[in-house]
Amino acid sequence: MSDALSKRIEASLEESLSCAVGLGSPPTLREALHHAVFPAGGRIRPRLCLEVARACGAPSSPLAEGAATAIELVHCASLVHDDLPCFDDAPTRRGQPSVHAAYGEATAVLAGDALLVLAFETLARRGEHAPGQVVALVRTLARYVGGAHGIIAGQAWEVESSVPLAAYHRAKTASLFEAAVVSGAVAAGHDGAAWRALGDRLGMAYQVADDLADAVGLASDLGKPVGRDGELGRPSAARELGVEGASRRLYRLLDDARDAVPPCAGRAEILAWLRKTLDALLVSRGVDSVRRSAVA
């Protein structure tokens, strides 16, 4: 999680946004798009994408950077729509007013739409030298975002009366981690399928960590109100397995994630990065103490 990487991600997001809106475009939407993307949240998905590209021997691929940017734009779009009154009705996000709270519901719907479109545009614009890979990346992104099994399907499960927990979590959270990992490999010219398991286990781990944080964690660190999932009657690993059970599940997923890293040139480096990042996840979600108390 080097600082240089962090700067590359922010600069690339700025560059993409400046293409999305400019002189002569509607000013409120322009402001709302910036508000939706900045300041930075964890940026874990674009980092993951670039770390995988680096592990595959393509540390500075412009296509990987485009893929990382596209995935973060889609993630921001999903947060904007997820916060809407008809879903979570969340007043805050990343410690500031949510987009609809700041700019109104209509602009929030459009900002999410515009970010989705911008994600695909970014892939096409950054990859004109490698159109075959762009086509693969567009298909990858669409698959993990779409209404069948992607994050849109994940949100759609929330309006169903009967929800399969694993399918819900896989679609809602794991899918975009899988997109990040597969896209990083594809952009580096590697086989994306070999990397899928890493993305899946990581994504499932993040979802369980968020469920635990919502049940026992710290609102200030999560950047959104705690206890919302319970209030909304949403499927939650913490409610289904109990705090101790969910905590055990989380640590098993983290072990599985590390085991799922396929053979590659930068295997040691990506494992070291994963260790550091996952430790930080546990602390930031206030769930490192859960394990200590569960184990004690």
Next chain:
Amino acid sequence: MSDALSKRIEASLEESLSCAVGLGSPPTLREALHHAVFPAGGRIRPRLCLEVARACGAPSSPLAEGAATAIELVHCASLVHDDLPCFDDAPTRRGQPSVHAAYGEATAVLAGDALLVLAFETLARRGEHAPGQVVALVRTLARYVGGAHGIIAGQAWEVESSVPLAAYHRAKTASLFEAAVVSGAVAAGHDGAAWRALGDRLGMAYQVADDLADAVGLASDLGKPVGRDGELGRPSAARELGVEGASRRLYRLLDDARDAVPPCAGRAEILAWLRKTLDALLVSRGVDSVRRSAVA
């Protein structure tokens, strides 16, 4: 506007939707997506795309079919979001309940999102044999849909207090007609830029015709309530220029559209199709009588 073309468009939309959702995907979203796309509206944009591809000598290009499908999916997405309570709050569309009226607001937001993603996926899936053209088509679609000058920008102008009428209409309606025309040419291996003017004039004509229909036309033929634009204080050519002025403007745009067809193998055929289609437009919007009375 041959019947064979019409069947191709419906079959292609069905095929795309069946990839978007399937066994194991959230059932309410699946139903809502079908409801958003069927039964057919005018399908004028996908027809236009295929007519241009045919005029350019590629009557049965699978890439043109993919582009036509993508454009109609995006159009359906925009209708679903445009009908939401935070925008037009329209109870009906194409003579049936709007998506949010039938399935709730949350599902309507997600259905629009899923259709946007499916549009880009369709381009990538139908064009794996021609990745360079797919990249050009993705960029074309994104440009005419996005938040800077596309249909999303068009909707975003509606929340601004000061709205430039031409920029608003160009973004809100003309952009997707331009996308259809340019995509048809690009899919056929032609220069898209030469066709832009046709798309622009046609799109502007449709917007003026809709403004007139909203002011004086027939609700039953439009498939949505009349008088909404006025109620919503929306910029309208009919309100700005008066019914007679808007009517004159409409006929000038239709003449300009015909003049804008560039030299191509199928010029006579596309001109004949345009004549038939535009006559039908005037009748369906209840505005053919406006001209007669204005001229009389």
